[in-house]
Amino acid sequence: MTAQQAIKVGIIGTGAIGGFYGVMLAKAGYEVHYLLRSEYPAVKQNGLMIQSDVYGEIHQAQANAWNDASQMPKCDWLLVGAKTTSNPSLVPLIEAAAADNAKVVLMQNGFGVEDELRPLLSDKLHLLGGLCFICVHRGAPGIIYHQAYGGVNLGYHSGPATAEQALAITEEGASLFRNAGLDSKAMANIEQARWQKLVWNIPYNGLSVLLDATTGEMMNNPDARALIADLMQETIDAATACGHQLPDNFVQTMLKATDKMPDYHPSMYHDFTHQRPLELKGIYAAPLAAAKEAGCSMPKVEMLLQSLAFKVNQPIAEL
C-alpha cells in the first residue's frame, strides 16, 4: 500500500472543479470517492472523463461513485467543489463523509464562504480554503472540459489545530495536489488570498453575464477593458481598506495574465446559461459588505451586483 492509497479523499459536489481534482488525485494513486446527485447513474456506469486542452483525454473508468453520503467510506480530506449557493445544505453530507479530524477544503470562489460554513460544522473538523486557478467547465454528465491551468493554493481557516499544526496540515494538503502534478502552495492568510482572487473573479464573472461575452471579447474592446481595470482597482482598494495589501501593479498583472488565457466563459456565465443560481453573495455581496464595514465604497462593483440581481431575479436582500 503506497502512502497515497492510505489517504481517502472525498469529493462533495462533483461538478467541474470537484471532478477535475478528483480524477487528477485518483490518477496519482489516492483513493477518491465521489458524492453525486443527478450525475450518479452516468458516473457509476461510465466513470469520469476529463477532456483537456492541456493533458488530452483522462478517463477514470472505475470511479467510486456514491449517491448517499452516509454509505461513503470516511474520508481524511473532503474537497467541496459545489457552488457556494448550496453550502448550508452540504453540511450534513460533509459530516457524514468525514473521518475524525478530517480536513474540509472549500474549493470555491468568493469571500466569507468559510466564515459562513464554520458555525454549522462540528468543532473537530479542520476547515481550509482552496483557491483554484483553472479554466474548466462541465459538459454532459461525467464529462469535464478543461481549457487551461489547474493550480490550487490552500490556507487554513479554522479548527482544532494549533498554528503549527495548521501549517503542517496546509502543507500536507498542498502536497496532495503537487503529487498529482499540479501547482499548489500553502498560504499563511486565506482572507488575503481570497481578496486577491476576487480581483479576477469580480470583473470577469459578472461582466461575462451582463455583457454576454467571453474574456477575449471583453479584453479586445477598449471600453470593456477599461471597465475591467476599474472593477479590479475598486477591489484592490477595498482589500487595502480591509487590511490586505495586494501586490504592486496588480491590475496590470491580472490584465496581462488574462490576455494570455484562452478565450473563456467564466463559471458564472455557465451558471447563467444553465439557469443555475449565480454566486452573487460570495463574489459580490460579501466583499461589498466587508468593504463598507471598512468605510470603502465600490460603486462599479455595486452596480454590477445590482444589475445581475435584476437580471436573474435574485434580490440582494435575500442573498
Added chain:
Amino acid sequence: MTAQQAIKVGIIGTGAIGGFYGVMLAKAGYEVHYLLRSEYPAVKQNGLMIQSDVYGEIHQAQANAWNDASQMPKCDWLLVGAKTTSNPSLVPLIEAAAADNAKVVLMQNGFGVEDELRPLLSDKLHLLGGLCFICVHRGAPGIIYHQAYGGVNLGYHSGPATAEQALAITEEGASLFRNAGLDSKAMANIEQARWQKLVWNIPYNGLSVLLDATTGEMMNNPDARALIADLMQETIDAATACGHQLPDNFVQTMLKATDKMPDYHPSMYHDFTHQRPLELKGIYAAPLAAAKEAGCSMPKVEMLLQSLAFKVNQPIAEL
C-alpha cells in the same frame, strides 16, 4: 389667413418626435413642412398618423412632404427631431430650409448638443433647445405611437438676439406648442434644463438596453430601482458641481413620476433593437466630460457608458 397660417414650421427629421409635433402643430393651423428620407414615399402618399393612447387617432392625410431641403418653402421655425448622432450632417439641410432669422429648435436628448451644432450654423440663425417630455416611438413609415405626455420646454441657446429678444422668441415658440394644446414653458437656462432632463434619461435609456427591460420592469425590482436612484443622484451631484442646483428631493420626484408613467421602452431601447447608433455622446459622454471638468466623478454613469459602448461597439474614444 390666420396668425397660425402665416407661420411656416419645418420638421427636420420626421421621426417619432418630429412627426408628433408636426402633426399637432398642423392640426392647430400652422403650415407644416416635413423633410423626410426613407419615409418620403409613404408620407407623400398617406400622410402621417398618430396612434395615441391619449388623443386616439390623429391623421394628417395631406402632409407637405419633401425629400429635398432646397425645394422646401423657407421656414420661420425649424424643429430638429432627428437623432443627435446625425446632427453635423443636418446643417446643410437646416440652412437650406431656413428663412432669414429663422429659429432652429433642437428637440433632442442629451447635453452639449447646441454647443456642438452652433459653430456649424450661420450667425443669423437663432438656436434654441427644446426638452420634450413625451412617451412616443415610431411604427411603420408615417405611423407614430404616442403613449403619454407631450410637453415641450424651450430655452434660447445662441444667435443674433439681445437678451430681451431672446426671451420674446422663446415665448413665441412656447406659444406655438400651447396653441396646439400642449404644455410648454420658456426657460431662462437651457443648460440647467438639460441637466434636469438627464436625471431621467441617464438611468432609463441606458439600463433599458443593458438590462433588456421596460421602465416598469425595472421600477418593480428593488435592486434595479436602487441602481436607478444611484444614477440619478450621481447626475444631480454632477449638475451641482457644474453650477446648476436642481430641485430638492429630485430623485424621489423622478421615481414617483416614472411610477405613474405607462410601462415604457425609452428611445435608446428602440434605437438598439433597430440597430441604429445610440446617443451615447449626448446622454453620457458629454455630461461625464462636463462633470470631470468640474472635478466630479460619476462612476456608475461611466460604467453604464462603458458597458453600452462595448455592447453596441461604439468606442467611447470615437464618439
